[in-house]
Each structure stands twice: as structure tokens, then as C-alpha cells.
Amino acid sequence: MSISTRRVRAIFRKELREYRRNGSIVAAMAILPLIFVITPMIQIFALPPASSAALRHGDPLLYMLGIPALVPTVIAAYSVVGERQQGTLEPVLTTPVRRAEFLAGKALAALVPSTAISYVVYALVVACVALFAQPAVASALVRGTEVLAQVLFTPLVAGLSVWIGIGISARSSDLRVAQQLSVVASLPSIAVTSLIAYNVIHPALRLAFGLGAVLLVLDGLGWRVTSAAFDRERLVTGTR
Amino acid sequence: MSTERPSAAAPRGSAPKGSGPALSVRGLGKRFGNRVAFENVSFEVGYGEVFGFLGPNGAGKTTTVRTLGTLIAPTSGSATVAGVPLTPENGVAIRQRLAIMPEAPGLYLRLSVTENLECFADLYETPSPRERIDHALRAVHLADRALDVCGTLSKGLRQRVALARALLSDPEVLFLDEPTSGLDPAATRDVHELITELSRGGVTIFLTTHRLEEAERLCDRVAILNTTLRTIGSPDELRDRLFAKTLTVRTLAPLSDPGRVYAGLPAVDRWHEDGPAGYVLAVADPAVAAPAVTRALVAAGADVLSIGESHRSLEDVYLELIDEDQEASRR
Numbered sequence: 001m002s003i004s005t006r007r008v009r010a011i012f013r014k015e016l017r018e019y020r021r022n023g024s025i026v027a028a029m030a031i032l033p034l035i036f037v038i039t040p041m042i043q044i045f046a047l048p049p050a051s052s053a054a055l056r057h058g059d060p061l062l063y064m065l066g067i068p069a070l071v072p073t074v075i076a077a078y079s080v081v082g083e084r085q086q087g088t089l090e091p092v093l094t095t096p097v098r099r100a101e102f103l104a105g106k107a108l109a110a111l112v113p114s115t116a117i118s119y120v121v122y123a124l125v126v127a128c129v130a131l132f133a134q135p136a137v138a139s140a141l142v143r144g145t146e147v148l149a150q151v152l153f154t155p156l157v158a159g160l161s162v163w164i165g166i167g168i169s170a171r172s173s174d175l176r177v178a179q180q181l182s183v184v185a186s187l188p189s190i191a192v193t194s195l196i197a198y199n200v201i202h203p204a205l206r207l208a209f210g211l212g213a214v215l216l217v218l219d220g221l222g223w224r225v226t227s228a229a230f231d232r233e234r235l236v237t238g239t240r
Numbered sequence: 241m242s243t244e245r246p247s248a249a250a251p252r253g254s255a256p257k258g259s260g261p262a263l264s265v266r267g268l269g270k271r272f273g274n275r276v277a278f279e280n281v282s283f284e285v286g287y288g289e290v291f292g293f294l295g296p297n298g299a300g301k302t303t304t305v306r307t308l309g310t311l312i313a314p315t316s317g318s319a320t321v322a323g324v325p326l327t328p329e330n331g332v333a334i335r336q337r338l339a340i341m342p343e344a345p346g347l348y349l350r351l352s353v354t355e356n357l358e359c360f361a362d363l364y365e366t367p368s369p370r371e372r373i374d375h376a377l378r379a380v381h382l383a384d385r386a387l388d389v390c391g392t393l394s395k396g397l398r399q400r401v402a403l404a405r406a407l408l409s410d411p412e413v414l415f416l417d418e419p420t421s422g423l424d425p426a427a428t429r430d431v432h433e434l435i436t437e438l439s440r441g442g443v444t445i446f447l448t449t450h451r452l453e454e455a456e457r458l459c460d461r462v463a464i465l466n467t468t469l470r471t472i473g474s475p476d477e478l479r480d481r482l483f484a485k486t487l488t489v490r491t492l493a494p495l496s497d498p499g500r501v502y503a504g505l506p507a508v509d510r511w512h513e514d515g516p517a518g519y520v521l522a523v524a525d526p527a528v529a530a531p532a533v534t535r536a537l538v539a540a541g542a543d544v545l546s547i548g549e550s551h552r553s554l555e556d557v558y559l560e561l562i563d564e565d566q567e568a569s570r571r
Contacts, residue, residue: 010362014348014355021350091346091405094309095363096335236311237272237303 003104007097011105012112019075019113028074029113033067033121044129047137055140058199061129062149064122065193068158072114073182076165079106080235081172090236099230103166103223110162111155118154149208156215157193161186163222170229173238260323262287262413262444263308268317270303277303279316281469285461287412290435290445292459294452296562299465301448302343305415308446309340322412336364339411343418345402349391353382353401356390357408364409376404381430395422403431413444420454432458456554470561478557484509484522486550487529491517492543501540507532520550 019025040063047055083089092102126147129138165182172178192211195201261284269279278300285291295301306312308321310331319326322337347356354373361369377383380400385393390401399422406414416435420428435458439445449455455462456475463472471478494517495501502511502521507529509522523529526549537544 004365006362006365010359013362014351014359017355018348018350086349087344087346088348089346090311090342091340091360091402092363093311094335094338094340094342095360095409096332096365097363098332232310233312236306 003098003101007101008105008108011092011097011102012109015075015079015106015109016113019109025075025078029071029117032071032074033117036064036067036070037121037125041125041128044137044141045132047134049134049136052134052136052140055137058197059143059146059149059203060197061122061125061141061146062203063194063197064118064125064150065153065157065197066190067121068114068118068154069161069186069189069193070183071117072110072158072161073165073179073186075114076106076110076162077169077172077178077182078175079110079166080169080230081175081178082169084173084235085175093232093236099227099232103226103230106166107159107162107223110165111158114158114162115155118158119151122150122154149203152212153193153215156212156219157189159219160189160215160222163219163226167222167226167229170226170231170235261285261320262289262322263291263319263446265308265319266317268304268307268314268319270300270307270312271315276300276467278465278467281317281465283463283469283472285413285444285446287444288439288442289461290439290447290459292455292462293446293448293465294450294455294462294558295465295470300467301465302417304465305340305417305446305448309338309415310334336409337411338413338415339406339409340415341402341406341417341419343421345398347390347398347401347405350389352387352389353377353393353404354386356401357405360405361408366408366410369408372408372410373404376407379407379434380404396424396427399423400427400431403434407438411443413446414438415446415448417448418450419447420449420451428454452553452555452558462554464558464561466562466565470565471557475554475557478554479552482557482560483552485524485526487521487523487526487533487547488514488550489519489521489533489537489547490545491519491537492545493517495519495537495540495542501536501542502533505529505532505536517545 040060080089083092126142129141133141161182164185165178168181168185169178172181192201196203201207263283263285265284266282268281270277271279281304293301293304303312307314308319308326310326313328314326321334324330324333324337326334348359351359357373357376358369361372366372374383377386380403382397382400382404385397390398393401399419403419406416419435420431423431432454435445435447447455447459459475461472461474462478464470471481473481498511498513498519502508502519507523507525509524511519511521514520521529521533530547530549534544534547537547
């Protein structure tokens with residue numbers, strides 16, 4: 001089965017145009033990261049230099065991987081059931097677009113802005129820490145390995161949330177239910193990253209590789225499960 | 241429609257049409273669990289034909305369209321759409337050859353008219369999308385609203401955008417579900433002219449409508465569905481099939497003995513009174529019967545005001561069939 005990049009691009013571009021003009025989506029995507037950032041940042045700025053030794057034993061900024069886990073759920077949960085509720089899904093499904101093309105367009109449209117927002121927020125936090133935290137605290141918090149982990153894991157975590165959100169959206173008949181379930185489903189990812197950030201699970205190279213592999217497998221599984229959940233007939237008629 | 245408007249059916253490529261029916265449906269049916277949406281539906285529609293698909297709410301019309309549009313899998317029967325067998329693996333090939341305009345326009349209301357059409361032009365992988373969009377917008381008289389956000393348009397204008405969207409892919413078969421719903425009379429006339437123009441260009445129009453005068457005016461043939469196909473044919477054929485041909489006679493004063501006048505005429509099968517000085521005569525051939533009736537009336541000393549063939553509308557045909565079904569279901 002060949003995939004038409006033009007059709008994937010059509011869905012992707014349409015989604016981005018809709019986000020841009022939907023104030024509530026933009027607001028939700030902007031506010032969620034702020035919740036993650038503001039309070040910890042205030043605490044970090046207040047830390048004395050003496051706390052840097054303790055900080056070096058953990059990776060506190062990894063808690064920010066909660067952002068790519070949570071932000072995509074806002075748009076992924078809307079992706080199918082939202083279109084269904086506003087009556088735009090059926091016209092799209094009557095075109096030659098394949099299930100894989102439709103889902104790829106939707107997934108990319110959720111993944112790209114979520115990943116971009118996560119990177120931007122992380123970069124802002126790192127910049128603020130470097131500028132306003134005690135130098136010893138800053139050097140303890142911002143380390144090359146942690147930055148690399150953040151860069152590599154952000155799209156993997158976001159990808160998992162995207163597929164969970166779209167999968168739930170494809171099986172839901174109500175948008176609010178889809179959004180609530182998607183947020184609940186993203187909690188395990190947030191829990192794992194928080195446990196690592198607070199050194200409950202001790203980060204190590206082997207663990208990083210293992211988690212990366214698990215996320216890759218889960219992303220692939222998410223794609224397959226979501227494809228299976230996407231049933232044209234059920235989506236159009238509400239039966240089956 | 242204005243002569244300045246471009247032909248809605250763009251010149252086609254090398255794919256020849258007309259080598260078989262555009263739609264061929266044999267014993268098609270769809271059940272949702274125990275509920276029958278439609279069953280044992282068979283018909284053929286030729287290229288360039290305007291085919292009306294009529295029936296009451298819940299008769300299975302939309303489900304039939306969705307089935308032929310590969311959105312729903314049939315539970316029985318077979319079909320070919322634009323020459324392609326209706327099978328799950330042929331979904332993309334079929335959808336490339338048809339367009340469906342659903343009753344609800346289903347536009348992205350935050351996007352402009354052009355942005356909506358751009359998305360669909362790309363989904364159809366339309367060559368020269370810019371030209372095709374301009375062409376479709378001119379065809380529905382919306383070229384000057386191209387940059388308007390769809391959410392700001394009236395219901396009628398949204399309907400026209402949906403029609404433009406259906407024209408983008410230059411389809412071989414165009415399914416139109418209530419295309420004039422919500423349109424004012426002038427816009428309705430434009431859509432009717434567009435349908436006629438498209439059919440002249442070889443596009444098969446599958447028209448689902450509740451507006452029976454619209455079907456009568458536009459359709460070469462109509463089918464009436466009420467879960468099963470009740471009848472199919474041209475509006476004239478259906479009238480002939482369902483109703484006896486009749487002459488309506490009006491005289492200045494009631495005839496003293498109408499039985500004696502009409503009973504002796506071989507061209508008249510039976511008759512009944514219709515008001516104080518009116519008579520309805522069932523005849524086999526109105527052209528033969530009318531002169532004979534006129535002569536008989538004059539011979540009887542009647543002052544004839546009018547004599548003419550009664551006209552039965554498609555609505556009469558439709559209501560007769562649906563009433564029959566309702567009677568049968570009550571029994």
C-alpha cells in the first residue's frame with residue numbers, strides 16, 4: 001500500500017490552519033506547559049548554592065517530559081471525534097484518502113506542535129535557570145546528558161500520547177469523554193518521568209536505552225492499534 | 241445560468257466512458273444487526289444520466305449512497321461503480337471516480353472557502369488545483385467569496401461551497417443528497433442548470449431528494465426506495481404503470497344520462513363523476529378517446545367546456561406507492 005504524501009500534507013496543513021484559528025486549542029496548549037513550569041521555577045530560583053550537590057544526584061528537569069506527554073492529548077483527543085461532531089469527517093472519508101494517510105496527517109499535526117512547544121518551553125526554562133538561578137544550581141541542573149535525554153525522549157513520549165489520544169478519539173462518540181480519557185491515559189508517562197526526575201527510579205544509560213526502546217515499540221503499537229480502531233463504517237453510522 | 245459560466249464538467253482525459261453502466265447494482269443490501277437498512281436493491285445507471293433516488297425518511301437512501309461510496313460495506317449483493325467492482329480493496333479506486341455531496345455541507349467553518357477547497361483538491365490529488373478551485377467556484381457563482389471564512393456564510397452559500405467541493409475532482413459519478421436544501425429559488429435554478437450541464441458533459445448524477453418536482457424536472461429516471469426498491473423508470477413510465485390514463489371532461493350543465501353517453505364508447509373503459517358537471521373517464525389511449533368522447537357529447541346535446549388528459553405528477557406516483565406500503569404494514 002502506497003502512502004500519498006500530498007494527502008498526508010493536506011490533512012496536516014488543514015489541522016494546523018484550524019489550530020491557528022481556534023483560540024481555545026492555542027490557549028490550552030500554552031497554559032498546560034505553564035502549569036508544569038511556574039512553581040518549580042520559583043523553587044529553583046530560591047535554591048541556595050549548597051543544594052547543588054543533591055541536585056547532581058538526580059535529573060529534576062526531566063519532569064518536563066510531562067509536557068510532551070500531556071500537551072498532545074488536547075489536540076489528539078479532538079482529531080477524530082471532533083470532526084465527527086462537526087460533520088466534517090464524512091466528506092473527508094468520501095475522498096480517496098486512505099486510513100493510514102488520514103491518521104498520519106492527524107498524528108503529525110498533533111506531534112509537531114506539541115514537540116515544538118515542549119522544546120521551546122524546555123529551552124526557556126534552561127535559559128531562565130542559567131540566567132537567574134545560583135550558578136552552582138544552574139550547572140547542577142543543566143547537564144549535557146539531561147539535555148540530550150530531553151531532546152531524544154520528547155518526540156517519543158509525545159508520539160505515544162498522540163496515538164493514545166487519536167485511538168481514544170476514534171472510538172469515542174463524545175469529545176469531552178475523549179479528552180478526559182486521553183488525559184488519564186497520559187498519566188503513566190508523566191508518572192514514569194516524574195519518578196526518574198525525583199530519583200525514585202535511578203537514571204542510567206541502560207535504563208535510558210531500555211525506555212527508549214519501549215517507547216519506540218509502544219509508538220509502533222499505538223499506530224497499529226489506532227489504525228485498527230479507525231473504522232469508517234462505525235465512524236459514519238455510529239454502529240458496530 | 242449565465243453564459244459566462246465555465247463548463248462545470250472539465251474536459252476528460254483518456255479514460256473512455258460509456259463502455260458500460262456508470263452504476264450497476266445487483267441485489268445489494270445492508271443490515272445493521274437485525275435492522276434492515278435496505279435489501280435486494282438492483283438497478284443500473286448510465287453515464288450522463290440523471291438518476292433520482294426517492295423515498296421516505298429511513299428508507300435507506302443515504303445508506304445506499306454510503307455503501308456505493310465505499311463508506312459502508314454491504315451485507316449482500318454486488319455492485320460496480322464507474323466500472324470498478326465494489327470491494328474493500330477497490331475503495332480508493334472507486335472514491336477517486338466519484339464525489340459525494342452530503343446533505344449537511346460539512347465544511348471547516350474556521351477556514352476560508354479556498355482553504356476548504358485546497359484541502360479537498362489535495363485529498364483528490366487534483367492536477368492544477370488552483371485552476372480547478374477557480375473553475376469550481378465560478379461554476380457555483382462563488383468566485384467573489386473565495387476568501388470568506390466559511391463560518392460567516394449563509395446556509396445556502398455553504399451548500400454551494402459543498403457543491404464546488406464535489407466538482408473539484410471532476411467525478412464520473414456525482415452523488416447529490418438534497419443539493420437544493422436551503423437554497424433560494426434563484427440558487428435552486430442555478431443548481432438545476434448545473435446538474436443538467438454536468439450530465440450533458442457525461443457525468444452521472446445520482447440525486448437523492450425529497451423535492452419531487454425537482455426530481456420530475458431533472459431526472460431521466462427515478463427509483464423509489466422504501467427499504468426495498470418499489471419501482472424504477474422514467475417519470476412518464478411510472479405514471480403509466482401506476483395510473484390508468486384518464487380524460488377529464490367539463491360540461492356547462494350536468495349530463496342528464498352520462499351512463500348512456502360514456503358506456504357506449506369502446507374507447508372508454510370506465511367513468512365516474514367529478515363534481516356537478518365533471519367526469520373522469522379511464523381510457524386506453526387519450527388521443528383516440530378524446531375525439532370519440534367529444535362527438536358523443538355533442539351528439540347528446542352537451543355544451544362542452546373542456547376535455548383534456550389528466551396529468552398525474554411524480555408526487556402522485558410517490559404517494560401512491562408509499563401509501564401502499566403503509567397500508568401493507570398496518571395489515
